[in-house]
Amino acid sequence: MSRAIRVSVALVSLSCLGQLVAWRAAFGQRGADVRLARLDSTTRIVVAAVVDSARKTRLPTEPLVDKALEGAQKGADGSRIVTAVRGLYAELRSARAALGTGAAAEEINAGANALHGGMPMRTLSQLRSVSQHAGRARVTLPLTVYTDLIARAVPPAVASDVVLSLARAGLRDGDYAMFQRNVRLDIENGADAATAAQTRARGAALRNVGR
Amino acid sequence: MRNLPESWIHRIAAELRRPVRLDEEFDRGVMDAVRAMPRHRQRPWTRMLRARTITVSPVVSGIAAALLLAVALSAGHFISAVRANRATGRIDVATDRSGGTKPGPRRSVQFVLVAPTARKVQLVGDFNDWDGSHQEYHAQHRGGGVWSVTAAIPEGHHRYSFVVDDSLWVADPSAPRVLDDDYGVPNSAIVVGGGDATQ
Numbered sequence: 001m002s003r004a005i006r007v008s009v010a011l012v013s014l015s016c017l018g019q020l021v022a023w024r025a026a027f028g029q030r031g032a033d034v035r036l037a038r039l040d041s042t043t044r045i046v047v048a049a050v051v052d053s054a055r056k057t058r059l060p061t062e063p064l065v066d067k068a069l070e071g072a073q074k075g076a077d078g079s080r081i082v083t084a085v086r087g088l089y090a091e092l093r094s095a096r097a098a099l100g101t102g103a104a105a106e107e108i109n110a111g112a113n114a115l116h117g118g119m120p121m122r123t124l125s126q127l128r129s130v131s132q133h134a135g136r137a138r139v140t141l142p143l144t145v146y147t148d149l150i151a152r153a154v155p156p157a158v159a160s161d162v163v164l165s166l167a168r169a170g171l172r173d174g175d176y177a178m179f180q181r182n183v184r185l186d187i188e189n190g191a192d193a194a195t196a197a198q199t200r201a202r203g204a205a206l207r208n209v210g211r
Numbered sequence: 212m213r214n215l216p217e218s219w220i221h222r223i224a225a226e227l228r229r230p231v232r233l234d235e236e237f238d239r240g241v242m243d244a245v246r247a248m249p250r251h252r253q254r255p256w257t258r259m260l261r262a263r264t265i266t267v268s269p270v271v272s273g274i275a276a277a278l279l280l281a282v283a284l285s286a287g288h289f290i291s292a293v294r295a296n297r298a299t300g301r302i303d304v305a306t307d308r309s310g311g312t313k314p315g316p317r318r319s320v321q322f323v324l325v326a327p328t329a330r331k332v333q334l335v336g337d338f339n340d341w342d343g344s345h346q347e348y349h350a351q352h353r354g355g356g357v358w359s360v361t362a363a364i365p366e367g368h369h370r371y372s373f374v375v376d377d378s379l380w381v382a383d384p385s386a387p388r389v390l391d392d393d394y395g396v397p398n399s400a401i402v403v404g405g406g407d408a409t410q
Contacts, residue, residue, distance in 0.1 A: 010274055035340055066337045067393070070370075073341040074380060074394045084393035110368065116391065144368040144402055151387035151400040180402065 033065050043068075043078035050082075050089050059092045060105040063112065091115045098124035099139070110143035117147050118156030127167055134170035141176050142167050148180055149197055152187055158194045162201040169205035179204045317363040318403050322371075322383065327356030329375045334360050336371025336398075343374055366404035372396070 033051065036044050047068045054061045067088050071081035095111030096103055098121045103111070111124055124143075131139045142163050149159040166179065179200055186196035267275070322334050332350035333343030339362075343349070350358035350373070358373075370389050373381045382388055383399035391398055 012278060066340065070337070070341045071394050073335060074396050076394045080394065087393070106367070113368070140367075147368055148387065148400060148402055151389055153387075 033061075035065060035069060038072040039068060039081065040078055043081050046078075046082045047085050050085050054089060054092065057093075059089070059096060060109050062105075063092065063109050064088055088112060088116075094121055095124065097121070099128050103128075104138060104140075106140045107138055107143070110140045110147070113147045114143045117150035117159075119143075119146060119160050123160045123164065127164060130164060130167045134167060136167065136170070139167070141173060145176055145180055149183065149193075152183065152197075153193045154183075154197045155194055158197060162197045165201050165205055169208040171204060171208055175204055175208060315365040315367075316404070317365050319361055320364045320401065320403055321359055321361045322350070322373075323357065323359045323385065324350065324373045324375075324381065324383065325356050326358055326373075326375055326381070329356075329358065331376050332358040332360075333374045333377075334362060334371060335374055336364075336369050338362075338364050338369050338371070364401070364403045367402070369401050369403060370398040371401060372398050 033048070036047055036051075039047060047064070051061050051064050054064055064085050067085050068081055071084055076084075091112035092108055094115055095108045098115075099107055099111050114124060115121065127139050127142060131142060136142075145166070146159050146163045149162065150156060154162070166176065171179070182200045182203075183193075183196050186200065187193050324332055326332060332352075334348045334350060335341045335343040339345065339348055347362055348360060350360040352358055370391065371383070373383065375381055380396040382397040383401075386399035386401055389398040389400045
């Protein structure tokens with residue numbers, strides 16, 4: 001082999017290796033969220049690995065980063081942050097399993113919140129099928145209503161039934177907003193949270209049937 | 212052959228070793244006959260597929276191996292990067308926990324906290340990556356211990372809290388609490404807007 005060929009082979013090899021290093025650097029930076037710099041190095045590595053797993057399995061990554069940042073701002077230690085992020089990752093996976101692979105990121109996130117709030121996986125799947133049957137493409141809003149009811153001290157079993165009945169009635173976005181507002185006002189006026197939710201749900205469903 | 216005397220064998224071998232000389236006419240005749248035969252044309256791929264021995268020095272073979280490895284790794288990285296890009300692209304657009312740099316329709320929301328002894332109140336939540344250092348999330352003292360801040364919050368369900376004097380985390384007393392005890396500090400919940408896709 002002539003000297004010129006050897007030199008050109010060596011140059012091509014070096015350029016390929018340089019390209020490889022550049023690729024690694026570029027995608028390494030892109031893969032690790034810069035916001036995670038707020039975490040200590042050990043926690044950052046573990047959280048980044050969980051986020052990477054979520055990305056590879058096409059789960060939403062933003063809630064995981066958000067959970068880690070919340071812990072960092074609240075001064076939680078690394079192990080607690082890792083436990084919280086892993087727990088959320090498991091809930092995101094469960095939510096997608098219940099909602100189906102076609103679920104949007106916002107639905108998966110809302111589903112994970114609902115599971116965290118005590119909604120059974122079976123109810124989550126039911127909510128998806130009932131909503132689709134009633135002509136609703138996404139279940140984000142019903143799940144948000146569920147989380148709101150739980151936050152207002154409505155028991156999970158009651159909140160699940162209420163949200164399912166609202167979905168069966170085919171409520172529109174405005175109806176959900178009105179239902180939420182009415183339940184909030186009832187509770188602020190001293191009503192029992194579960195009773196307020198059940199009563200307002202019956203009213204909303206009846207109103208929708210008449211349309 | 213075993214019965215032949217040694218001297219005979221030597222004579223036969225010497226005779227066989229003797230060069231045979233053919234006259235030039237014979238050589239020319241043979242070559243003319245060969246040239247007159249139809250040519251066997253090799254197709255390009257036949258030549259490429261034909262087995263042959265290549266001699267390569269250790270240095271060149273090492274460089275070639277490094278080249279192949281680099282190309283293979285680059286291809287692997289490229290494929291995984293494209294896949295990851297597709298995955299995150301699909302997710303990031305739709306995510307609802309938005310911070311200051313995230314897309315989505317926003318609505319102005321006023322947050323109020325009564326904290327008579329506070330010197331500083333910041334609003335933090337999943338909409339600003341729990342970082343209240345930006346001026347737009349600093350609450351203003353309205354007098355009488357009332358602090359308020361109006362911020363543009365993306366539509367959707369959010370968790371938030373107040374940070375008083377850079378150290379004390381306080382949930383909004385006028386909003387429902389989130390059942391989220393991951394870090395032992397309560398958050399409040401808010402639903403901004405009611406946007407959702409319907410068929």
